[in-house]
Amino acid sequence: MADDDDEGGFGGLYEDGHWIWDDISKSLVFVSDLPPKPVEAIQILAKAPTGTVEFRDDVDLIEQIRFRRRYQRKLKPGQEDVITVQDVKDIALYTAPVQIMSPLLINMLHLPTTERFIRALILYSAYYLQIADEMANRIMELEKKIRTPDCDILEHEFRDNLADLRLLVAKEYSVMLIGGSDMRKFHHMGPAKKRRSLSDKDARLFETLLRMCVQIVWLALGRKSFNQIELETNRIFKSEIFNAVEHTLKTGYINNMAKEERVVLLGHCLRYDKKLNTRSPLMNEVFCHRPIDYRMMGLGVIKVQQMSPRLHYMLQAVAGPEEKLSELGVVVGILGMPRSAFDTMLRPLPTAVEKSKASMSSTSGHSSSKSTASMGKSTTAAHKVYPDVVLPRKETRELFYPPSFPDEPEKIRPCSETQRRRWQNRLMKLLHPHR
Known part of the structure; x- marks a missing residue:
């Protein structure tokens, strides 16, 4: 003492x-x-990277052999050898820079909700590029032709199709935001949503996921029109105000659009509020005051009865087996196409490109179209290895609302657990090479 x-x-x-x-x-x-x-502990070495992240696209022959031997998806007995969304994810993960990779991102990419989200984004981006080229041609033709009422009818159909496809992306994105279903453990406030908000960790995960999805979409659409895909993806997720890619590139593509192009490509569900109250175009589509088929909100999750051909097309595109896409005439980029027509890095072989040109010349009238007036020449259709997206028309009869909504769950297609473990093991080896 x-x-x-x-x-x-x-x-x-x-x-x-x-x-x-x-x-x-x-x-x-x-x-x-x-x-x-x-x-x-939240270890964030740097702020979340955005469009400055570069993926490798010059994988040499030795690395391709290593990828095919160790990381490429192996076929099960009796399984058709077609390109799946897992194959495209594998290429993106193999060529991604280490600084954006994390075990959390790999786990998130191997969830059914994320796969539906990616497939919906591929479908939307393919149709967006297709309609952007079509509208560019129509604007050029206005110099020689006169607009008729039929032009408005056709362009309104394009606009409604784009809005519905954005809604398919938005419904899966909403599940991510609220931490529903298999996204519960990725919520920024924890699975029970009672922790302190980890905003920095959430921002990094979102930015890396968005950049990864842009790369996956670009690969699935035949490595064409990367800038257009990246600009539009960032616009629908962040709005024009917070589109960091546009602020970096300074293309001014929206201001350079003609009035008719802007109406079709951007839709009429845009809200220009103050910055703090700004919603992304995806959320605006969810809360938009327009006739929306409520059954679209549950595609791939809730079993819907008496589906129209349009809804069946969307269901197969988002959640159907890739082996049946070609048989049903559903186009989701290169998904569902024979893997033998592509090399290890999913580049089309010359014979496949020639066959594709021959088949599309007889089915598509604008396969050699030009790009939007704002983005200059595009290569979306010049060497496109997949056919155009042809959505079935909407039903003309009034939508019937039942006394109770269906609650029977759809059979969820599981993701590859084997591939998830492979990429986790590879990341651990890259982060700790001397262990």
Whole structure:
């Protein structure tokens, strides 16, 4: 026991680290000898990267052999050898820079909700590029022709198709935002949504997922029109105000659009609020005041009865087996096409390109169209290896609302657990090469 008159004005008992008498504050201070509770550490070396991230696209022959041997999806007995969304994800993960990779991102990419989200984004981007080329041609033809009422009818159909396809993307994106279904453990406030919000961690995950999805869509659409895909993807997720890719490239593509192009490509569900109240175009589509078929909101999740041909097309595109896409006439980029027509990195072989040109010349009237007036020449249709998207028309009869909505779940197609483990193991080897 130290005297109260010791120099420094401090006296007290300190045995085994239990308590201390603080003579200055005249209080008993408890000192715990228990180890501190572990706190979740969020290690973010840099801010979330955006469009400056470059994926490798010059994989040499040795690396292709290594990829085919170790990381390429292996066929099961009796399984058709067609391109699946897993194959495209594998190429994107193999060529991605290490600084954007994380175990969390790999796990998130191998979830049914994310796969539906990616397939819906591929379908929307393919149709967007197709209609952008079509509208560019129509604007050029206005110099020689006169608009008729039929032009408005056709362009309104294009606009409604794009709005419905954006809605398919938005419904899966909404599940990610609220942490529903298999996205619960990825919510920024934890699975129970009661933790403190991890905003930095959430921002990094979102940015890397968005950049990865842009790469996947670009690969699935035959490596064409990367800038258009990236600009439009960032616009629908972030709005024009927060489109960082547009701020970097400064293309001004929206301002350079003609009025007719803007109406069709951007839709009429845009809201120009103050920056703090701005919603992304995807969320605007969800809350838009227009006739929306409520059954679209549950495609791939809830079993819908008495589906129209249009809904059946969308269901197969988003959640159907890739082996049946070609048989049903559903186009989702190169998904469902024979893998033998492509090389290891999913580049079309020359023979496949020639066959594709021959088949499309007889079925498509605008396969050699030009790009939008704002983006200059495009290569979306010049060497396109997949046919155009032809959506069935909407039903003309009024939509019937049943007394109760269906609640029987759809059979969810699982993701490849084998591939997920392969990419997790590869990431661990890249991050810890000397272990």
